[in-house]
Every structure is written in structure tokens, then in C-alpha cells.
Amino acid sequence: MDKQYIIDIQNLHKTFKSGKITAINHLSLKIEKGQTIGLIGADGAGKTTLLRLINGLLLPDEGYISINGLNPWNDKKFFINKISYMPQKFALYEDLTIKENLDFYAKLKNIDKNFNNLLDFAGLTLFQNRLVGNLSGGMKQKLGLICALMGNPDLLLLDEPSVGVDPVSRRELLKMVKKTIHNNATVIWATAYMDEAHGFDRVIVIDKGKIIYQGKPYDLAPDTKKFEEKIIALMGGFSLQASEVAKNFIAKPHHHEYVVEADNLSKKYGEFYAVKNNSFKIKAGKIFGLLGPNGAGKSTSFKMMCGLIKPTSGTARIMGIDIIKNPSAARANIGYMAQKFSLYPNLSVQQNLNFFAGAYGLSKNKADDAIKNIIDIFAFKPFLNDNANDLPLGFKQRLSLACAIMHNPSVLFLDEPTSGVDVITRREFWHHITSLAKKGVSVLITTHFMDEAEFCDDISLFYQGKTIAAGKPQELKKSTKCQTLEDAFIKIILDQKRRD
Ligand SMILES: Nc1ncnc2c1ncn2[C@@H]1O[C@H](COP(=O)(O)OP(=O)(O)OP(=O)(O)O)[C@@H](O)[C@H]1O
Numbered sequence: 001m002d003k004q005y006i007i008d009i010q011n012l013h014k015t016f017k018s019g020k021i022t023a024i025n026h027l028s029l030k031i032e033k034g035q036t037i038g039l040i041g042a043d044g045a046g047k048t049t050l051l052r053l054i055n056g057l058l059l060p061d062e063g064y065i066s067i068n069g070l071n072p073w074n075d076k077k078f079f080i081n082k083i084s085y086m087p088q089k090f091a092l093y094e095d096l097t098i099k100e101n102l103d104f105y106a107k108l109k110n111i112d113k114n115f116n117n118l119l120d121f122a123g124l125t126l127f128q129n130r131l132v133g134n135l136s137g138g139m140k141q142k143l144g145l146i147c148a149l150m151g152n153p154d155l156l157l158l159d160e161p162s163v164g165v166d167p168v169s170r171r172e173l174l175k176m177v178k179k180t181i182h183n184n185a186t187v188i189w190a191t192a193y194m195d196e197a198h199g200f201d202r203v204i205v206i207d208k209g210k211i212i213y214q215g216k217p218y219d220l221a222p223d224t225k226k227f228e229e230k231i232i233a234l235m236g237g238f239s240l241q242a243s244e245v246a247k248n249f250i251a252k253p254h255h256h257e258y259v260v261e262a263d264n265l266s267k268k269y270g271e272f273y274a275v276k277n278n279s280f281k282i283k284a285g286k287i288f289g290l291l292g293p294n295g296a297g298k299s300t301s302f303k304m305m306c307g308l309i310k311p312t313s314g315t316a317r318i319m320g321i322d323i324i325k326n327p328s329a330a331r332a333n334i335g336y337m338a339q340k341f342s343l344y345p346n347l348s349v350q351q352n353l354n355f356f357a358g359a360y361g362l363s364k365n366k367a368d369d370a371i372k373n374i375i376d377i378f379a380f381k382p383f384l385n386d387n388a389n390d391l392p393l394g395f396k397q398r399l400s401l402a403c404a405i406m407h408n409p410s411v412l413f414l415d416e417p418t419s420g421v422d423v424i425t426r427r428e429f430w431h432h433i434t435s436l437a438k439k440g441v442s443v444l445i446t447t448h449f450m451d452e453a454e455f456c457d458d459i460s461l462f463y464q465g466k467t468i469a470a471g472k473p474q475e476l477k478k479s480t481k482c483q484t485l486e487d488a489f490i491k492i493i494l495d496q497k498r499r500d
């Protein structure tokens with residue numbers, strides 16, 4: 001019997017900027033019904049463009065797409081409720097509550113159903129009346145996924161749904177999707193998590209708008225770690241050279257043993273503690289990982305320690321300077337990369353770089369050198385005149401990181417720097433971070449990739465605003481009798497949940 005295909009793509013071609021940039025390059029592809037397909041590729045490889053073409057949001061220059069025999073842009077009306085698309089940044093209404101957002105999307109899709117199970121999974125049940133604007137990054141991501149899962153789609157297009165989702169929920173994500181959709185539904189799931197991709201029926205790897213591999217993940221490698229190496233090799237490989245970022249870094253001499261001290265920090269919203277009496281210290285030149293599930297209070301801690309929000313009680317000191325009493329002097333030592341893209345979306349890449357060099361008070365010569373360097377290191381040249389907002393997510397993250405380190409700060413605060421960057425760039429980022437630490441920079445970092453957390457010197461595991469475990473990665477694994485930090489993390493959190 002013939003295989004049943006839901007998607008048939010022939011010779012698809014899509015360019016941008018009057019043909020100067022080829023996003024999809026004469027690509028042909030058939031996808032069987034009922035499969036879960038992992039879409040992998042470097043930042044800017046064409047994943048999002050492909051998903052938008054399949055969804056009928058973009059028109060190709062050449063070629064055709066058929067979905068169940070219909071054309072996604074001519075036959076749009078047949079696809080309402082048949083194709084569900086979760087973009088990288090799902091359009092939630094920040095000034096409506098969780099519940100109001102769900103009601104809104106349910107009405108839009110003509111669905112009369114309750115979402116209690118999905119809300120439970122996402123850990124959002126208690127917060128249904130909270131404004132979406134006040135949710136953590138990962139909580140928003142899960143709510144976006146719930147909205148995309150509404151209805152009973154035949155085709156589900158998910159653009160990096162697990163970005164920013166914590167390890168405990170991430171393990172459940174595929175199960176939740178499978179449970180919600182019907183048996184014969186097809187899922188295309190873009191991801192930078194190789195363990196996730198290894199669990200799908202098939203993977204498609206694209207590079208410069210072309211398919212460079214497709215097949216069963218198991219055929220590429222039977223275990224996840226080797227699979228990741230194979231994918232990296234397919235994508236051009238990663239070689240460890242001296243970090244250019246660290247090479248040009250000039251450390252400022254100082255005498256502090258502890259460069260960052262969080263001293264009984266608390267933040268209360270109404271009766272709810274986002275952070276509760278938290279204290280920790282970071283030694284000079286060390287990498288300190290602040291880990292925890294979505295909504296644990298990590299970003300709130302970062303913001304208090306940068307002086308962006310005022311603690312309800314407690315304080316933080318940066319190089320001995322109190323952030324509340326003397327915010328600008330304390331802040332001068334910090335480079336901060338926020339979780340939410342915080343550069344100027346309507347300025348070009350070049351303008352953003354110029355602006356931040358100016359804001360950090362670099363002299364004209366120093367600024368020119370720093371900017372030139374950064375453009376080389378992070379491969380910004382083709383994007384210099386693009387609006388920051390139009391960059392692929394991975395390049396947005398690079399630009400944010402670049403702007404955070406431009407002024408040679410002694411302390412780096414990085415809130416999920418690798419969320420949304422591809423698997424090779426993730427390694428590059430960490431190479432820069434560890435090299436900077438060797439030069440004396442102290443780093444406070446958060447990540448939901450537990451393999452990255454292994455690079456931290458010390459870890460504090462956060463849950464509901466409090467530290468529930470702390471130590472070196474090795475110590476945490478030992479005390480929980482786990483082989484990996486991911487298992488240790490999940491064990492500690494689940495034990496704590498049982499106790500509550
Ligand atoms: N202005 C606010 N009003 C009410 N609650 C808030 C506000 N800001 C944050 N919160 C809540 O504080 C908690 C901690 O949020 P925070 O952003 O610090 O989490 P996080 O650990 O960074 O999570 P993630 O991993 O998802 O980024 C969440 O429950 C969030 O909804």
C-alpha cells in the first residue's frame with residue numbers, strides 16, 4: 001500500500017531582500033501522516049521560514065506545497081482548525097489573565113472545552129487569574145503551547161516549543177502533545193535539544209535552506225550523546241579555538257573574594273513571594289548557576305540584583321557596593337543579558353552595537369575596536385542593517401550577549417543566554433563564558449540545559465523562591481545518587497513537590 005502523505009513539497013524556493021538572501025533553496029520533502037518529525041538546523045538555517053510556508057503565512061518564490069491535497073495559501077479557509085502553528089513567540093495578550101487568554105483562543109477556534117489537564121501539566125492552575133505580562137518566560141511558553149494544542153489539528157507546527165521550558169516539564173512535553181492530539185495527527189517540531197530530537201519518529205536537518213539529512217534518529221546513532229555529535233558534524237562541526245571574546249578582555253584588578261552577594265533577598269507581589277529570603281555568594285572568577293523550574297524566581301533575582309526592581313526586603317552587593325544604596329556604581333561592574341530580548345527592536349544591529357558602546361561610556365577608539373571585534377566573532381556582518389527584531393532567535397541571543405560583554409564588566413549576569421541558540425552556538429557561548437571566567441570574570445547564569453549546568457563551579461537550585469539545594473555539580477549528583485545533573489535536578493524538585 002502507498003504510504004499516506006500529509007505534506008508533499010516540491011522544489012520550494014523562498015528568498016528575502018529582493019533575492020539577496022535565500023532562506024529555502026529548492027527544497028523537496030514528503031511527510032507521512034501520524035509522524036512526529038524533529039526539525040533541526042543552525043540559527044538562520046531556514047526552519048522558521050519552512051514552517052511559515054507550510055502554514056501559508058508566506059508565499060514561496062517557486063515550487064509548491066500540498067497538504068492533504070490542498071494548497072496552504074490558496075485554500076486557507078479549509079485549514080482553520082486543521083493546522084495549528086506555534087511560532088517562536090506566541091502572541092499572548094500580556095494585559096489579559098491566563099484564563100482570559102485561553103477563553104479568547106477557544107472562542108477564536110470555536111472550541112468549547114476545559115483545559116484543566118493542560119493547565120495542571122503546565123503548573124498554571126493556581127495562577128489562572130494572573131496577568132500574562134506577570135508570568136515567567138517558561139510559564140508563557142507553556143501557555144502558548146496550550147493555546148496551540150486547542151482544537152483537534154491534523155498538523156501541528158511547533159517552532160521550538162521547549163525553549164525556556166524547565167527540565168521537569170520538558171520530559172512531559174512530548175507526552176502531553178501526544179495525549180492531546182489525535183492518533184493520525186502529524187507534528188513538526190523544531191528543536192535545539194538533541195535528546196528531544198532523538199525521541200522523534202524522524203528528523204530533518206536543514207542547512208542554508210536545503211535538507212542535508214533525513215531519517216530515523218536511531219539510524220544516525222543509537223544513543224543521544226552520539227546523536228548530538230553526529231548532528232554537530234553534519235552541521236559543519238565545532239572546533240575549540242581560543243575564545244576571541246576572552247582574548248580581548250582586560251580584567252580590572254580588584255581585591256574582593258566575593259564579588260556578588262545576595263543578602264536575604266525577597267520579592268513579594270501581593271501575598272505571593274516570587275523570591276523568599278534568598279542568600280548566596282559568588283567567588284571571583286567562578287561560574288555560579290542559578291537553576292530551577294519555571295517560575296522559581298530566577299529572573300526576579302537577576303532583576304533585583306541589577307537594580308531593575310526593588311527588593312521587598314534584603315539587598316545585594318556587587319564588588320562590595322550595595323545595589324540599593326548605590327545603584328549606578330554597583331551596576332557599572334555588571335554586564336546583564338536579560339531573558340526577554342531587551343535590545344532596541346527597531347534599531348539595526350549596527351545601531352544597537354553603537355548605542356550600547358556609547359551607553360557604557362566607551363571612547364570612540366575603544367568602541368570602534370570593540371564593535372569590529374564583536375561583528376567578526378558573532379558573524380553579524382550579513383545582518384548589520386537588519387532591525388534587531390527581525391533577526392533569527394539565535395542571532396538575537398548573540399546580539400544580547402555581545403552587548404552585555406562589550407564594556408569588559410567584572411561580573412556577568414546571564415539569564416538563559418543559550419535559550420533559542422543552535423547546538424553548535426551553545427558550545428561556542430559556553431566556551432566564551434568559561435574562558436572569560438578564567439580571565440577573572442564572575443558569572444551568574446541560568447539555563448534549562450542541564451548538560452550546560454555541568455560547567456558551573458557552584459549551583460543553587462531554586463524552587464518557589466527559595467534555595468532547596470546547593471553545591472558543586474558533582475556533589476549534587478552524589479547526594480542524589482544520580483548519573484546526570486538532569487536526573488539530580490528532577491529528583492530534588494519532585495521530592496520537594498511530594499513534601500509540599
Ligand atoms: N509583577 C508581577 N506580579 C505578580 N507576579 C509576578 C510578577 N513578576 C513575576 N511574578 C511571578 O513571580 C514568579 C517568579 O517569576 P520569575 O520570572 O522570576 O521566574 P523564573 O525562575 O525566571 O522562571 P523561568 O524559568 O520560566 O524564566 C512567577 O510565578 C511569576 O509569575
Ligand SMILES: [Mg+2]
Nearest residue numbers: 137298299339
Ligand atoms: Mg526567568
